[in-house]
Amino acid sequence: MNYSAEFLGLPLIVTVEDGVIKKISYEKNNLLKKNKEIEREILKFWKSEESSLSFVVEGLSEKVRKILYKAAEIPFGKVSSYGDISKAVFGSKKYSRLVGYAMSVNPLSPIVPCHRVIHSNGEVRGFTGSLKYKIKLLRLEGVPVNNGKVDKAFFARL
């Protein structure tokens, strides 16, 4: 079932089946009426709070799915790097490029918080949508971004 929801001013279409969120996409001009309950649950995921819904990642390779599940563990107000996620999932940083790919095809933004994945040196770059939006989200979470960089103190331990 598809629901329409607004997240921080952006219109989303949320696909839910049996209490499981399967897909979230940004839709500029959708005509569905907004579902307040879904909106609340999405907000909970964003804030790393308990939700009555769960989610699954489907339709992608095993490696890419593992990456996305790991990225989903990055808590509100923290960040991680492509390399750290690669290390956490596969024990090596050599898949960091693949982590970037996984973020770019992330079917569950913002539940899988791809905006919290940045470069290992703290630089905030690379986002399929606008980079301004990625930085805006981080600031809303209390993560300072100065000269396009995040302090090492905000890196989460996965």
Next chain:
DNA sequence: TTGCGCAACGTGT
């Protein structure tokens, strides 16, 4: 300190 070339990964074109 900055920059550039490189290899390694999997996916889409």
Next chain:
DNA sequence: ACACGTTGCGCAA
């Protein structure tokens, strides 16, 4: 064959 939401390394300014 090539380009990607990368990374660390070596080596040159």
